[in-house]
Amino acid sequence: MTLETPLLTITGVSKAYGDVVALDNVSLNIRQNEFFALLGPSGCGKTTLLRSIAGFEDPDVGSISILGPDSSTPINLLALPPNKRPVNLMFQSYALFPHMNVRKNIMYGLQREGLSKEEIAQRVEEVLVTTGLTDKASVRPAQLSGGQRQRVALARAIVKRPRLLLLDEPLSALDRKVRAEMQIELKRLQHEVGITFVVVTHDQEEAMSMADRIAVMHEGRVQQIADPVTLYAQPANVFVADFIGSGSLLHGTASESSFSAYGSTFPCHNPDHISGGAVLVLRPEDVRVTGVTSTDNPLLVGTIIETHFYGGSSSTSVRVPEVEDVIVASHPGAPQHHVGDQVGLSWDPQTAVLLQVHP
Amino acid sequence: MHKLGWLRVPLIGTYAFLYIPIAVLVVMSFNASKNPFTWTGFSTQWYSALFNNDLIRQGFVNTMIVAVGATILATILGTLLAIGVARYFRSTVVEAYSLAPAIIPDLVLAIGLLAFFSLIGVTLSLFSVLLAHVVFGMAFVAAVVIARIGQTDSSLEEASRDLGASAFTTFFRITLPSLAPGIIAGALLVFTLSLDEFVVTYFTNGPTTPTLPIVIYSMVRFGVTPEINALAALLLLVSFTIVISAQRITRLTDSV
Numbered sequence: 055m056t057l058e059t060p061l062l063t064i065t066g067v068s069k070a071y072g073d074v075v076a077l078d079n080v081s082l083n084i085r086q087n088e089f090f091a092l093l094g095p096s097g098c099g100k101t102t103l104l105r106s107i108a109g110f111e112d113p114d115v116g117s118i119s120i121l122g123p124d125s126s127t128p129i130n131l132l133a134l135p136p137n138k139r140p141v142n143l144m145f146q147s148y149a150l151f152p153h154m155n156v157r158k159n160i161m162y163g164l165q166r167e168g169l170s171k172e173e174i175a176q177r178v179e180e181v182l183v184t185t186g187l188t189d190k191a192s193v194r195p196a197q198l199s200g201g202q203r204q205r206v207a208l209a210r211a212i213v214k215r216p217r218l219l220l221l222d223e224p225l226s227a228l229d230r231k232v233r234a235e236m237q238i239e240l241k242r243l244q245h246e247v248g249i250t251f252v253v254v255t256h257d258q259e260e261a262m263s264m265a266d267r268i269a270v271m272h273e274g275r276v277q278q279i280a281d282p283v284t285l286y287a288q289p290a291n292v293f294v295a296d297f298i299g300s301g302s303l304l305h306g307t308a309s310e311s312s313f314s315a316y317g318s319t320f321p322c323h324n325p326d327h328i329s330g331g332a333v334l335v336l337r338p339e340d341v342r343v344t345g346v347t348s349t350d351n352p353l354l355v356g357t358i359i360e361t362h363f364y365g366g367s368s369s370t371s372v373r374v375p376e377v378e379d380v381i382v383a384s385h386p387g388a389p390q391h392h393v394g395d396q397v398g399l400s401w402d403p404q405t406a407v408l409l410q411v412h413p
Numbered sequence: 414m415h416k417l418g419w420l421r422v423p424l425i426g427t428y429a430f431l432y433i434p435i436a437v438l439v440v441m442s443f444n445a446s447k448n449p450f451t452w453t454g455f456s457t458q459w460y461s462a463l464f465n466n467d468l469i470r471q472g473f474v475n476t477m478i479v480a481v482g483a484t485i486l487a488t489i490l491g492t493l494l495a496i497g498v499a500r501y502f503r504s505t506v507v508e509a510y511s512l513a514p515a516i517i518p519d520l521v522l523a524i525g526l527l528a529f530f531s532l533i534g535v536t537l538s539l540f541s542v543l544l545a546h547v548v549f550g551m552a553f554v555a556a557v558v559i560a561r562i563g564q565t566d567s568s569l570e571e572a573s574r575d576l577g578a579s580a581f582t583t584f585f586r587i588t589l590p591s592l593a594p595g596i597i598a599g600a601l602l603v604f605t606l607s608l609d610e611f612v613v614t615y616f617t618n619g620p621t622t623p624t625l626p627i628v629i630y631s632m633v634r635f636g637v638t639p640e641i642n643a644l645a646a647l648l649l650l651v652s653f654t655i656v657i658s659a660q661r662i663t664r665l666t667d668s669v
Binding site: 108109110135136137138142143145146147149151152153162163166167210211214 | 566568569571572573574575576577578579582586587590591593
């Protein structure tokens with residue numbers, strides 16, 4: 055892959071509200087045509103960052119620039135008011151204008167650009183078709199369902215053909231079933247219109263299933279930027295390991311080729327030569343439930359407290375007396391043990407990720 | 414819904430206490446007799462007498478000048494006050510001060526305004542009455558519009574800016590229309606309050622320009638005539654119409 059210039063470049067952006075640090079020296083690049091997610095728990099700064107790009111927050115320091123239309127000279131976004139930035143924001147509340155029908159809501163942004171009536175009409179009809187809203191064009195937002203409102207908000211933003219579309223928790227207002235549909239829909243639309251998407255979300259499954267790359271944020275700082283598979287398989291630190299996917303953390307001490315915790319020593323894969331305080335991450339699919347005899351050679355022994363059958367697969371939750379986290383193992387097929395059974399647990403040392411704990 | 418039971422009795426009593434005097438007044442306005450307290454037959458003569466009474470006609474014109482003028486000014490100023498207070502202050506004290514003229518006793522407001530007008534040398538006339546009505550009217554409009562702002566999605570204006578609109582366009586195309594129901598309700602409220610305002614008007618008016626409430630007051634001093642009953646019935650009709658439409662407008666938009 056050639057080294058292309060990123061579409062959006064954020065460098066050293068910080069923002070504090072009094073004593074509360076919302077953004078702490080955030081730097082990241084967003085590539086053209088990618089589906090990028092800002093993921094983190096509430097209060098991690100992701101929304102502040104999004105609003106800084108849109109122009110509704112002013113960073114204390116740092117720069118945000120976007121590639122110009124000729125793809126050569128970068129434009130300093132922070133020098134422009136929100137209405138002059140080539141980016142659009144889809145609000146969490148959708149912010150549809152209640153006194154205008156769907157068509158007028160969509161037209162509003164184009165009218166502000168001073169385009170001809172014919173062009174406005176043509177672009178509005180096109181986007182109504184793309185988003186499947188043609189038969190709702192003359193309806194007011196109050197009469198639409200949650201999913202339809204979301205589509206209007208999306209149509210209103212993409213009809214402007216922004217270089218970058220920012221989406222603030224786009225699916226949080228929808229119920230579970232509609233949310234799954236809209237995930238696919240968003241992804242399809244992003245491909246179809248060829249606009250770079252930046253989505254803010256606190257839902258890791260949502261980010262994992264939609265985004266090409268994810269920036270995990272915590273306490274105003276970017277913890278890791280990677281594609282979903284890398285984030286899951288090679289988390290950069292304990293926060294990312296805990297936040298992404300499900301898994302159990304064992305707290306202990308690492309040495310060159312072993313990990314000691316709870317009075318036992320486990321073999322482990324330590325490519326980064328970690329020593330001292332460390333965490334071993336056990337993903338459910340890597341944990342095997344075994345017998346407790348010495349031939350089974352279990353690494354830990356515990357009691358089953360819960361089993362779940364999901365149809366194609368099952369999960370077994372095991373309480374090991376000395377470990378804080380409940381250890382979850384998942385496997386195909388029906389559960390093979392019962393609640394209350396004493397079982398052994400083992401895993402392949404190669405699959406468990408070892409992470410340094412910073413004091 | 415709770416069962417009303419015996420509470421029906423005080424309920425009916427309360428409503429009777431509230432509405433029997435009004436009902437008597439309306440019925441008596443159609444009384445043929447000159448004596449306002451004995452019924453002799455149905456007649457609309459008092460309504461036609463009303464329209465031929467120059468004093469009442471002049472009072473009506475004065476009242477309309479004040480009510481329309483005060484409504485327009487109070488609506489504009491009250492709306493701007495509400496937007497300013499709601500947007501730039503998190504302080505309930507500032508909000509309370511903006512609403513105070515609606516709550517403090519009319520008499521206090523009237524005396525204060527009278528003192529203020531003589532201090533700055535404003536001649537008492539219909540104009541000073543109008544200004545006085547703007548003072549309390551503005552507070553009522555602000556109260557209604559602040560409530561409306563509280564119910565409006567605060568990201569609407571940001572969305573408008575985001576879609577490329579200037580601050581100016583955003584104000585006229587998004588802010589005002591989304592507050593319109595509150596603004597209209599506030600305006601109708603001011604209009605009805607101004608129509609029958611007596612105390613403030615009495616204190617701030619000049620000698621040659623009586624408004625309708627003052628005309629009625631001076632007529633009543635010589636006894637209640639059926640003519641006054643007719644006039645009161647008409648005022649009642651106007652006030653009811655306006656209050657009910659104000660309520661409808663606010664309720665309709667609450668569902669949005």
